[in-house]
Amino acid sequence: MERSRIERALRGEEIDRPPIWFMRQAGRYLPEYRAVREKTTFLGLCRDPELAVEVTLQPVRRFGLDAAIIFSDILLPLDAMGRELRFLAGEGPSFPDPVRTAADVRSLKGLDPHRDLKEPLEAIRLAAARSPVPVLGFAGAPFTLACYLVEGGGSQDWIATKRFMTTEPAAFRDLLDRLADAVGAYLQAQIEAGAVAVQLFDTWAGTLSFDDYRSFALPAARRALSHVRGAPRIYFTKDASPFLHVLRETGADVIGLDWRTDMAHARTVLGDVPVQGNLDPIALFAPPDEIRRRVHAIIRAAGPRGHVMNLGHGIVPETPIEGVVAMVDAVKSWGV
Amino acid sequence: MERSRIERALRGEEIDRPPIWFMRQAGRYLPEYRAVREKTTFLGLCRDPELAVEVTLQPVRRFGLDAAIIFSDILLPLDAMGRELRFLAGEGPSFPDPVRTAADVRSLKGLDPHRDLKEPLEAIRLAAARSPVPVLGFAGAPFTLACYLVEGGGSQDWIATKRFMTTEPAAFRDLLDRLADAVGAYLQAQIEAGAVAVQLFDTWAGTLSFDDYRSFALPAARRALSHVRGAPRIYFTKDASPFLHVLRETGADVIGLDWRTDMAHARTVLGDVPVQGNLDPIALFAPPDEIRRRVHAIIRAAGPRGHVMNLGHGIVPETPIEGVVAMVDAVKSWGV
Numbered sequence: 001m002e003r004s005r006i007e008r009a010l011r012g013e014e015i016d017r018p019p020i021w022f023m024r025q026a027g028r029y030l031p032e033y034r035a036v037r038e039k040t041t042f043l044g045l046c047r048d049p050e051l052a053v054e055v056t057l058q059p060v061r062r063f064g065l066d067a068a069i070i071f072s073d074i075l076l077p078l079d080a081m082g083r084e085l086r087f088l089a090g091e092g093p094s095f096p097d098p099v100r101t102a103a104d105v106r107s108l109k110g111l112d113p114h115r116d117l118k119e120p121l122e123a124i125r126l127a128a129a130r131s132p133v134p135v136l137g138f139a140g141a142p143f144t145l146a147c148y149l150v151e152g153g154g155s156q157d158w159i160a161t162k163r164f165m166t167t168e169p170a171a172f173r174d175l176l177d178r179l180a181d182a183v184g185a186y187l188q189a190q191i192e193a194g195a196v197a198v199q200l201f202d203t204w205a206g207t208l209s210f211d212d213y214r215s216f217a218l219p220a221a222r223r224a225l226s227h228v229r230g231a232p233r234i235y236f237t238k239d240a241s242p243f244l245h246v247l248r249e250t251g252a253d254v255i256g257l258d259w260r261t262d263m264a265h266a267r268t269v270l271g272d273v274p275v276q277g278n279l280d281p282i283a284l285f286a287p288p289d290e291i292r293r294r295v296h297a298i299i300r301a302a303g304p305r306g307h308v309m310n311l312g313h314g315i316v317p318e319t320p321i322e323g324v325v326a327m328v329d330a331v332k333s334w335g336v
Numbered sequence: 337m338e339r340s341r342i343e344r345a346l347r348g349e350e351i352d353r354p355p356i357w358f359m360r361q362a363g364r365y366l367p368e369y370r371a372v373r374e375k376t377t378f379l380g381l382c383r384d385p386e387l388a389v390e391v392t393l394q395p396v397r398r399f400g401l402d403a404a405i406i407f408s409d410i411l412l413p414l415d416a417m418g419r420e421l422r423f424l425a426g427e428g429p430s431f432p433d434p435v436r437t438a439a440d441v442r443s444l445k446g447l448d449p450h451r452d453l454k455e456p457l458e459a460i461r462l463a464a465a466r467s468p469v470p471v472l473g474f475a476g477a478p479f480t481l482a483c484y485l486v487e488g489g490g491s492q493d494w495i496a497t498k499r500f501m502t503t504e505p506a507a508f509r510d511l512l513d514r515l516a517d518a519v520g521a522y523l524q525a526q527i528e529a530g531a532v533a534v535q536l537f538d539t540w541a542g543t544l545s546f547d548d549y550r551s552f553a554l555p556a557a558r559r560a561l562s563h564v565r566g567a568p569r570i571y572f573t574k575d576a577s578p579f580l581h582v583l584r585e586t587g588a589d590v591i592g593l594d595w596r597t598d599m600a601h602a603r604t605v606l607g608d609v610p611v612q613g614n615l616d617p618i619a620l621f622a623p624p625d626e627i628r629r630r631v632h633a634i635i636r637a638a639g640p641r642g643h644v645m646n647l648g649h650g651i652v653p654e655t656p657i658e659g660v661v662a663m664v665d666a667v668k669s670w671g672v
Contacts, residue, residue, distance in 0.1 A: 157617075157618055157654075158618065159618055159621055159652070159654060162618040162621060163618075163621040163622070166619065166622035166623070167622060167623060167626075206596060207596075208616075209595050209596060209614075209615075209648070210596060210601070211598070211633065212616070213596075239575070239596060241575075241577035243596075245601065260542060260543075260544065260546060260579075261578050262546035262547070265546070265581065278545075280498070280544075280545045281493075282493055282499075283498070283502065285499040286499070286502035286503065287502070290502050290503075312545070318493075318495060
């Protein structure tokens with residue numbers, strides 16, 4: 001059986017045009033997603049395999065994308081590890097019982113994804129059976145998960161996280177190790193459930209200084225990815241540039257690039273590792289011709305080998321659907 | 337007369353230890369600042385030269401810093417250019433009448449700093465006369481000011497700004513040019529009032545893709561700085577790394593580095609241009625010994641020539657004063 005376009009690109013093969021998918025491609029910018037979301041809560045949607053598959057496939061059908069990424073949330077494993085996760089309407093995630101001490105870290109339960117994350121794994125199995133294109137899995141990277149767990153939710157400055165990290169580095173490393181092992185097992189289970197590739201999201205690693213990134217977030221991401229076999233592993237951080245020259249140390253097969261990073265420069269620094277990205281998500285608000293010009297500039301800079309087209313971060317809820325259509329059209333008409 | 341420590345560092349001279357000042361060193365983390373702020377509004381404080389000088393000198397006296405940066409706000413020139421600026425309690429800045437069209441851009445008034453910004457210039461004159469250390473001036477960079485003006489206030493994604501930029505690039509460039517000329521004249525007036533150096537804050541340039549940075553924000557910053565003579569000009573952006581290899585094109589005499597950027601790597605890429613920075617502002621929540629270790633690592637990586645110690649962004653309001661003391665002590669005890 002011939003490999004799909006996305007699998008070939010993730011493995012660094014030369015192809016006529018890059019495959020395309022979008023981070024957060026199933027989401028609030030789609031009216032059909034909002035219609036499903038009206039029936040349930042955000043967590044309810046994540047934990048209902050049938051509904052999760054439905055929203056997973058919505059953008060694939062509407063835009064003819066080259067991959068489906070399973071609809072889920074990076075924080076689900078933390079709830080399974082013993083810290084209750086809540087989503088309050090309009091407020092984002094919160095953990096009422098944050099992790100702030102070495103004893104808190106030791107109190108975390110180990111994760112058995114087959115026991116603790118049955119619903120998202122079932123959703124991947126269903127999606128793999130029903131999707132016209134390959135299905136991708138994902139998880140949050142250890143440092144990014146630690147941020148939410150220590151802070152007790154989102155934050156601008158991550159003060160509690162960094163205070164814990166610099167005050168009790170051994171306990172913080174213990175936390176990262178536990179999260180890395182949990183996330184690694186979860187990604188492996190996703191591949192066994194049918195994901196053809198997995199992405200590790202290290203969204204908040206870019207709040208760290210270079211030294212802290214290399215000392216904490218990077219080894220934890222490497223440890224998580226080291227548990228994963230049998231499918232390409234993509235590593236994404238929202239701020240790749242400060243760390244570009246060390247990102248291969250994560251051991252990832254593919255490096256996701258944020259939109260600030262210059263694609264041509266990244267190719268020079270990274271060498272021949274496949275890359276993913278990296279249009280500015282807000283460029284989708286531009287006129288179609290301008291979107292086309294920008295997409296083609298990225299394809300040209302990335303070259304014909306080992307490039308998966310994507311945004312440099314997730315689609316924002318206000319995004320006009322015409323912008324998404326224009327980007328997909330620009331990719332599909334490349335070289336035609 | 338011998339030049340001060342900060343003037344020597346800004347000019348690239350070798351010195352026994354770097355000078356130190358902090359972005360946002362006069363601010364809410366200081367009880368003496370909060371006491372003054374209780375007497376007036378934020379804008380009232382910016383527009384009262386006596387009070388502005390008082391808060392400007394507070395951190396200099398308390399910590400024995402090597403420079404005073406005038407207390408002011410980057411948005412004052414925009415109010416003078418005809419767009420009313422409001423600060424609502426707890427909500428940050430807003431412009432009720434944002435700039436969204438080419439006609440809006442053309443309606444902006446030109447800035448005469450001597451007529452329109454009398455109070456901040458008077459504050460610099462007073463501070464220069466009263467301060468035990470040199471006084472620094474500053475302004476917002478054209479792109480960063482355009483963000484607030486188009487958006488009508490702060491934003492996470494700057495959708496209106498980027499939509500205007502990509503939909504009407506000529507009008508957006510016209511806006512940047514007008515802002516560059518205004519800001520350049522204002523910085524020059526600050527030097528004439530007694531500032532020994534000026535810093536251009538391009539806080540939000542790091543929301544741009546590399547191509548957009550190079551096409552819009554960078555030439556506008558260069559244009560602003562090209563109007564300024566007679567004192568070193570520092571250029572700071574909160575995300576230097578994606579643009580590091582082109583930052584010298586701003587024409588700045590000194591490059592301010594954010595805390596993510598690796599100092600040693602930055603020195604390699606930037607060559608012999610003096611640099612400023614770059615401790616993580618949240619590292620001030622660490623124990624004193626850990627702060628000392630981190631500060632000394634930065635001094636070591638920067639080398640003895642052309643380095644001004646600072647944070648990699650502004651002090652946050654929650655910052656413990658002991659952390660600031662520890663950082664100043666670490667710098668002053670370098671090599672002793």
